[in-house]
Amino acid sequence: MSITDVFSLFHVDILSIVMISLVSFMGTIVGIFSKNYMKGDALYYRFFLNIFLLIFSVIFMTISDNILIFLISWVCCNILMTQLMIHKATWKAAKASGTLAFRNFTLGFVFIVLAFFLLYRATGSFSIQYIVHHSNDSFYEIAALGMLLMSAMTQSAIWPFHLWLTSSLNSPTPVSAIMHAGIVNGGGFLLVRFAPLYFSTPKILDVIFIAGLVSALLGSVWKLMQYDVKRMLACSTMGQMGFMLVQCGLGLFGAALAHLCWHGMFKAYLFLASGGSAQETRLDLGYPPNLVCFFCALLCGAWGSYVFSIINHHQWLPLDTTLIPVGIVFITGAQLALMILRSRPIKRFLLGMTLTTVVAVLYGTNVYVFDLILSPLRLMQPNPLHPFHISLLIIMTLSWGFILFVRYSNTQSELPCWVLNIYVKMLNTSQPHPSTVTTHHNGYDLGRI
Template identity: 30%
Template sequence: MNLFFISSFVLTSLALISLTFSNFLILNNLSIFLEYKFYGVNSADLVMVLLLDWKSTIFLSTVMFISGMVIFYSSSYMAGDLNSVRFLFLVILFVLSMVLMIISPNLVSILLGWDGLGLISYCLVIFYQNVKSYNAGMLTILSNRVGDAAILLAIAWMLNYGGWNFYFYLDYASKDVLMSYIGGLVILAGMTKSAQVPFSAWLPAAMAAPTPVSALVHSSTLVTAGVYLLIRFSPLLANTNLFSVLMLLGVLTMFVSGLGANFEYDLKKIIALSTLSQLGLMMCILGAGFSNLAFFHLLAHAFFKSMLFLCAGILIHSFGDMQDIRFMGNSVKFMPLTCSIFNVANLALCGLPFLTGFYSKDLILEINLLSNLNVLGFFLCYVSTGLTVCYSVRIFYWSFISEFNFLTLINLHDEDWVMIMGMISLFVMSVLGGASLIWLMVPVMATVYLPFYLKTLVLGVILAGAGLGVLVNYLYLSVSSRSQLKFLSFLGGIWFLPHLATYGVNGGVLFAGFKFKKILDLGWTEELLVLNMGVNLRKLMTFIQVIHMNNLKVYMLVFVSWIFLVFMILI
């Protein structure tokens, strides 16, 4: 327990230091490069470069603050687990990998942090060591390996420039054809890590990890790494066709995941699909060329999403490790504090005015109206925003308002002060974080001028989404026919992406393996090749061994025979 508290205190202190330093960098308009030379051979130097600018330091403070609160929360949540110390070390390594990735302007050192995130996320997803965890872990790590391979290829292409510190020559290289190939590979890597369509299946599957890990992964570490990398590469890729494709895929991810969350009943999976929807929004605005806005939403989203997962963890604990929202009705009477915090996080996610989510989401949607977004992108973007409110209302209804459907003999209550304190710290940031960030990142007042009907469009979409959320609940309850249920399962299953990512990839390989086993291992091939060859080789080896272990006469006979053979050939 002491280890948890010490780690939490150290991370929170580092977060405050990093935040203060980021303010200093913003005020003085500074970027600091730190170089450490390991050794040099002739003209080749092995140098490690670290970049400290306002983006990296403010992101570091967010990651460390959320990590500190999650570790503090975990000291109580994981108290009964036999492997709690292993869990703590894995989380700390996870955070360190993210830190290395954030402060690296070098593609090789980014790969170290990137691969660290992938490997440790696998260890955390399989933490509970059951079949479901192993399957989810394999899906997670294999999906992420696609992105790792893309970064390795980008490193190989970047040898043409004589160095891997891409930050030094992004502006120059943006006019080079080779750099567009590198940009395409980086976009592929960012899409896999941030689970954009068609790599979306692993994100809900990763819910097999302990809930504190989900809070960390879905707020500020693993899934945001792809967005952050693309933000770093945005000077190179802005106003290119690659970013236009990324914008379309981001909007599609938003829509698919928002629709899927409305037909899901697993509490953690609903919040995971919500994360996927917000990542799609970040990719959409990043593809439109507004990288600072995407970064702003990334930071704002981290606070309330981590809080949502921590509240979900308390609900799951109280209901005896049960995650189905249909059993969680009327819990507001038993757990008023948790439910209040949960609802504030939900409202921040919906973009309710003056909570954290409002400042970034409202600005993104208004900027989308000003940018040259096509009709399809505009429609999907706003409908997805409505769907966010729709599934938030649905969670609120099933978890807190509907009738209590669980066991009658169960003790529901708010958890101990350790969990509550971790949540309250994030609760404060979910209320004040958006305003603080916009004062920090946009010190000069900027106004978005739009007609009245477009200004109120976002509010109208929010209200329409709330009404739709009520309708969806009654629609699903009244469905009876099998064909309708199939259609709803299609909508709720991220459009068959989990099946395509599992059976679609593994099915062919497993079937081919079965065929090979049938032909080679169980057929005549094994009889003819393996068994007969094995018998004959054993006989030959026995004969040779007899010769080897026999007396000198045999050796002399062999020697004379060789000499006789040589003379015969020469004559």
């Protein structure tokens, strides 16, 4: 095999460069943090070797143009992640977490193998670039896209494949950081890499949208029910991966990639700083808000969504699927304003508007820049707006209102029994697998530290 043949197995484009930059940056940060965090550990050097190999495998995967090399890199990433999760193999809960994750990754591996086999049958090529640019809408291709979606869902902890992530909290903090900032993003990268094929099959995009929305709603609600910092962050990651999938389902793969990158960096910071939050008390936001405060917050959210629309050069109420991100910005801006306004909505209204504007400008500019640099790949192709898009946006808005005005009621006696029953069932469903929970201090193994 000549050098030319070797180089033909790889493809470096702007998507690869973005992912390599993200992974390298996060790997460096986690490595610096781990230098002191893991000091004194008996497996100190093995830990750093696994981290290095994991980052190398992710980079190798992002530049692979051959489906076999991509598959090998994918498997290496998951095996190394499992090894890092079971860093303390004598701790039964940690070992159970790693075993659960490995089973999930194995299921995802089966899906992606089937997908690549079907894509090869459909195109007769091992080249990813050839495959994505030669869509034929055959049965093999449609089935392969479904398998790729399932593999992405297992990797990104999308419901109902979320349990491995919410049960992974026994891992060392640096491992949790790189897991939530890198490994779970693998599902998003997989979908973005094969985005041209999904554009040719709108029905599958609708399935992606629904799957993402369900996971986003569940993760967001479950997060509010947790009392443990890491468990809260795990549910948050599940919800954010759901929002990422929603954007893919809307045909906005560029926005999904932007969401993926910024969420990864922010979530890594939250995990690395989670130790300091153990002594903090939760902020009393004064929920449920009074009507004046709520109305002012809605005005701030509406203004923020308008600013977001202007920056991205589309209408405030567009007739395509970009309406959904506008709606999400509206809810996010209103929620942010509620934190500022609280008990003095009139006096703090200008401050709320200013902060909402700043956030809308930052997020809007972020999406616009990603759209600009990824324009050669044409990853932003909004779909026509359908009634079910509107319906699901309404459901999302009502869920937000439920969280504000029902969950934060002062006394449980004010709530109907059926609401309390749903709350208890959702709380139980959000818990990690019992085998991964340590209920007594004797269950911790400190012998290797």
